[in-house]
Amino acid sequence: MKRGLLFIEEAIPELIFSDSLEDVYGIILSLMDKSSVFERHALYVRGSASPENISVLDEHSPKIVLDAAKAGREAGSGSERAAPVIVDGEVIAVIYAFQKEGQEENILGIIAELAAASIKNMEIKRKMGQSEKMYRAIIENAVEGIYVSTLDGQIIEANQALVDFFGYENKEELKKAGIHETYVNPERRKEFVRTLMEEKKVRNYEIEYRKKDGEIVIGNEFASLVGNGEIIQGIIHDVTELKKIQREVEFYNALLRHDMWNKNQVVMGYLQLLSDTGLSEEQNIFIERAKLAVRNNISLIEDIKKLFSARSRQAEEVDLDRAMENVINQLLHEADKKGISIYYMSSGIKVAGIPLLEEVFYNILLNSILHSKCRNIHVSAIRKKNLCRIKIEDDGVGIPPEIKDDIFSRKVSKSGGNGLGLYLSGKIVKMGGGSIGVKNRVENGNIKGAIFEISLPIQNDFKR
CATH class of the missing domain: 3.30.450.40 (GAF domain)
Incomplete structure (x- = not known):
């Protein structure tokens, strides 16, 4: 200067x-x-x-x-x-x-x-x-545990929620301990760091931690490497109670299904023995009604089992033509008995779904066969951008207005059944990332049948 x-x-x-x-x-x-x-x-x-x-x-x-x-x-x-x-x-x-x-x-x-x-x-x-x-x-008031640490587990910064999660008195005490000391299994820490080094981030990473007093807690962690790849920024969501509830639900669900199944089989056995004892025609009618109730209970157990199974499975590719042909073949006998023809034109489309997608098609087609009083059912599928639009259309009496809005809820039950068929279908479709709906086909102001419409992601777009 x-x-x-x-x-x-x-x-x-x-x-x-x-x-x-x-x-x-x-x-x-x-x-x-x-x-x-x-x-x-x-x-x-x-x-x-x-x-x-x-x-x-x-x-x-x-x-x-x-x-x-x-x-x-x-x-x-x-x-x-x-x-x-x-x-x-x-x-x-x-x-x-x-x-x-x-x-x-x-x-x-x-x-x-x-x-x-x-x-x-x-x-x-x-x-x-x-x-x-x-x-x-924002950090201090967050309900999630938030931290910044080195790769070797030295905590640089942490919010109060993380201090509470690990059961320490204050941040200084937690920093002195270090986050690596909180892992129940040290190998999981090594795996966590290795994944971070390779992918620069982790998502939905469940880890068992040990609190200061020795209690085991479960955290769902989101973390990423920042700076020169030597600093970890992470968020830990406490899922301990959620996991406990999930385990209890799974246990009681399995126990209930097992006990109900066994008891239903016992009841069905006694009803069969009773029907072989030379009962009157009226008594046999009562026996058949009791058997129907038991069969509905068994069907309910199977539906619940399928719903839990659907929740636990990952989405995978489904060949729409193959799935639809399998379902139609299963229902041909039932359709023939009622004089119903089912028409389907191959589409060559593969969609993102789950193994239970066939259950959706089965339930909808069976509903039309049993309740629509139709003569023909037409099934078609077309691709629109990243979605597959599936239409199942009959020429029957349509859906009664009083149940149309609730047809995919647990409220609707037909012929003394358990009412979970279409409810189950709706759940499966939504878990596959799609949508499902129904409307009546109207011509000149008259109802000419029902149309079920299903939208599912195309497999390639879903993967991306």
Whole structure:
């Protein structure tokens, strides 16, 4: 820096750490007071002005000052000059000065630019401070455990939820222990870090942790590597109670299904023995009704089993043509008995679904065969962008208005059945990422049948 500008260089550190406009203006004026460059000077600012040598920038300001403010650039010539202080395209102040003879011509402009840079830097620091406060408030108030750690498990930062999750008194105590000490199985920690190193992130990573008091808890973790790949940012969701409830539900569900199945088989056996004892026609009618109730119970158990099975399986490719042909072949005998024809045109489409997708088609087709009083059922499938639209249409009596909106709920039951067939179908489709609906086919104001519509993701798009 030239000798005449050394006084500016000395003021730069002080300007960088300024916290207010008043500080910046004060430093600029002090800088100019101490210099041997200016004979006289003044500062004109937008809004109010209070310190000495600071005036309000308005219509009463000197012409040279107004010219600089209006043009947005330095004004004047010779020794008398005015330079605007511009921040984000707006003139917020003008520095006026009368320089001594022989001084740097652009020195006032340099000071104005330095003032503008200092004010801009101050605004950035203010916004960063606000962002940091907001960020910290969000982190501290989060119900999930959030942490930043090194690869070797040293905790750099953690929120209160994580401290509570591990059962420590405070953050310092948790930091001293380190996150690697919380793993029930140390090999899982190695696996976790290895996965992070390879993939840079982990999602839905379930880990058993040990709290300070020895209690085992389960966390579902999301984490990623940041910086130079040496820092881990993670979020741990406490799923201990959820896992406990899931295990209990699975246990009681299995127990209930097993016991109900066995008891139903016993009842069915006794009913069969009873029907072989030469009962009257009326008594046999009662026996058959009892058998029907037992069969419905058995069907209910199977439906519940299928629903649980569907929840636990991953989506996999389904050849729509093969699935539909399998279902139609199973129902041909039932359809023939009622004089119903089923038509299906191959589509060549493969969809994203689950192994129980055939159960959906079976339930809908069976519903039409048993209840629609139709003569024909037409099944078609077309591709629309990333979806497969499947339509199952009959020419029967349609869906009664009173049950149409609830047909995929557990409320609807037909012929004394358990009412889970179409409910199960709706659940399976939704778990496969699709949608299902029904409407009546209307011609000239008359109902001419029902149309079931199913939308499923195309397999390739689903994978992506």
